[in-house]
Each structure stands twice: as C-alpha cells, then as structure tokens.
Amino acid sequence: MKRKKFLALALAGVITAATLTACTPLEDLYNWFFGGGSSKASHGSEKGLVTRSVDLENKLKTYLELSGTTASDRAKQTLEAVAEGFDPEWLKPNNELNEKAKTALESITKEKLAENEQLWVDVMKWPSPGVTADTIPNRRLYWDKYQYLPPDLGGSYHDCVLMYYGELKRLLKFHNINDAELYVGTFEKDGNKYAAMVIIWKY
Numbered sequence: 001m002k003r004k005k006f007l008a009l010a011l012a013g014v015i016t017a018a019t020l021t022a023c024t025p026l027e028d029l030y031n032w033f034f035g036g037g038s039s040k041a042s043h044g045s046e047k048g049l050v051t052r053s054v055d056l057e058n059k060l061k062t063y064l065e066l067s068g069t070t071a072s073d074r075a076k077q078t079l080e081a082v083a084e085g086f087d088p089e090w091l092k093p094n095n096e097l098n099e100k101a102k103t104a105l106e107s108i109t110k111e112k113l114a115e116n117e118q119l120w121v122d123v124m125k126w127p128s129p130g131v132t133a134d135t136i137p138n139r140r141l142y143w144d145k146y147q148y149l150p151p152d153l154g155g156s157y158h159d160c161v162l163m164y165y166g167e168l169k170r171l172l173k174f175h176n177i178n179d180a181e182l183y184v185g186t187f188e189k190d191g192n193k194y195a196a197m198v199i200i201w202k203y
Helices: 002-023 026-034 054-064 073-085 099-112 165-174
Strands: 117-125 140-147 157-164 180-189 192-202
Touching: 054 165, 054 180, 054 192, 073 099, 073 117, 073 180, 073 192, 099 117, 099 140, 099 157, 140 165, 157 165
Parallel strands: none
Antiparallel strands: 117 140, 117 192, 140 157, 180 192
C-alpha cells in the first residue's frame, strides 16, 4: 500500500513539472524552482546593463598611459545611459561613431559634467578586428568639454565634437592627468555585442 502511495505521489510530481514546463513563462518557472526572486538581475544582456571588462579597461589604460583611474559610479551610470540609448545607426561602416551619435550623446552627457570637466565616449561593435594599436590614434570618439567662462563673457558652455584618440592621449599627458574616472564594458543590442568606454576628468 505504501508503495502505491509513493508511486502516485511521484507521478503527480512528474505531471506537475511537465505542466509547468509546457505552460508557465520561463521567469515563473525559474521562481518555482528557486523559491522566488527574479531572474532578470542575473542577465548581463538586459537592456541598458553594461558588463564591466577589466581586461579592456587595462588595455585602454596602457594605451593612454594612465597609472591610476577610478571606475566611478558617475562613469558607470553614464555608460549605462549610453548603452540604453544606443542605436546601431550611430556607427559608420568602419565601426566609428558618426554625427547622429554625437547629437544623441549630447543629451546624455551634458548633465554629467561640472565646469572645467571633460567627458569622452566611444562605442564599437565587438569584436572589432579593425581597431588595433596602429589604427586607434586616428579613430574618432565623442568629446564633451564643459568650459567655464564668467557671465560677462557669455557664461560657461559645452563644446561637443568627434575627436581622435590621439588628441585624448595628448591632452591627458599635457594636463598630467592620472586620476581620471574610467569605465569600460560590453553590452548587447539586437543580438549584437558592443564594447564601450567613458572617461571623465577635470582640467
């Protein structure tokens, strides 16, 4: 008799599991197996969520000859806003940011800066075999400089352009910057993977 009850209970469990698998949304099934909570928090490809890449960060630090940087909350939040608003049409055929990207990025970056700070952003489809140590100095990225001016001279203003990595490297060296805010990572959009970076510093 006990054996019959055990088999009946086991069969009921199999039927319940099969019903859940066939009819329950994946997130609810996840919660059923693991006792509640959301699976979204573990999805690195969720829209607007950037996965930090220390490896890419270190390579960029080496190229820019930066001995010290901080992966600040401000830099991270800026890059997540960039990823959330990203449109593949921001990129030229050569995988470089275009004027449409510049216009869109202005609305994201202007509120992030204090006077006499500048912010640089780059996004590229990843992996990008065309981007090497030899080609990167001539690659253009987005640059927002918030220049202080007294009110009688017109007041402070943002100067937003597409500028070369070579110029970024030169300016960092010229101003002796070694405490920049830097955040580098990857995100996914429409099934494609992209690498992105933001660097912020005061001059």
